[in-house]
Amino acid sequence: MTLANLRLQITRKAKQLGADLVGFAPVSRWEELNEVPAPFYPQHIFPFTRTVIVLAVPVFIPMVDTTPSVVYAELYNTTNRILDEMAYKLAQFINGKGHRSVYFPRDAYGDISALIDKPEAAFSHVLAAKYAGLGTIGFSHALLTKEYGPRVRLVSVFTDAELSPDPMPEKELCIHCELCSKCCPTDSLLSSQKPVADMDKHNCSIYHQQLKQRFCYPCGVCIKVCPIGNDRKLYGQPTQKYLKEKKDLGKEVNSNDYPDWTHIRNFGSL
């Protein structure tokens, strides 16, 4: 089988397994763009790797709108489970075609407390997705896609097959509205002229630990409020409501302006 044919089959299989977006990144991009230290390169993590295949599934705006809630927490867990299962099955499929393949699990940390002392992951799915042409990195540090803005979850499959790469977008998708920074409940995204915010990861992790104890982890506000993404056309764009939410709910947690979101928050979590 030619590599072009294998690429087609991998794309078709990934879609059959439920991937919404699929992108191919050659390992050379980690070296050329040199944005992380060499031990974080896929070719250092699994030395046979020549291509990283990134799979993405969306999270639905009306569910993430309810965050912090058990409804968004369950959505987050479901997407992680789907991604890990898809990645496992895709790696198995590629192995069956005679090429070495493994995957890097979705949330590769044992507990949020591990991120408080060590906030970096061993491998960044966000960076892999950028190199695989799925989108660009926004001010919030999340991957922004034209289809779903930052409301995508990602997983990566490594293979020794040298598959032709997807082009990386030339234009940044982030419009620097800073809604993510203004709405962040912990002020962890520090306003600046930089393309990507200075982020207080420790602060963000401490908040996540509290949410985990309340059964409504993760936060997700910075992905909920982002105006980028065609999914806004489907569900609407209540950005003014987002801007007011932090202030209004600070005064009255059951404000009548947010009856749907606050109802869900009042049940199933603490």
Ligand code: SF4
């Ligand atoms: S996840 Fe929440 S706390 Fe962390 S940066 Fe985003 S909005 Fe702020």
Ligand code: SF4
């Ligand atoms: S909310 Fe605005 S500033 Fe933040 S990532 Fe989205 S477009 Fe960029």
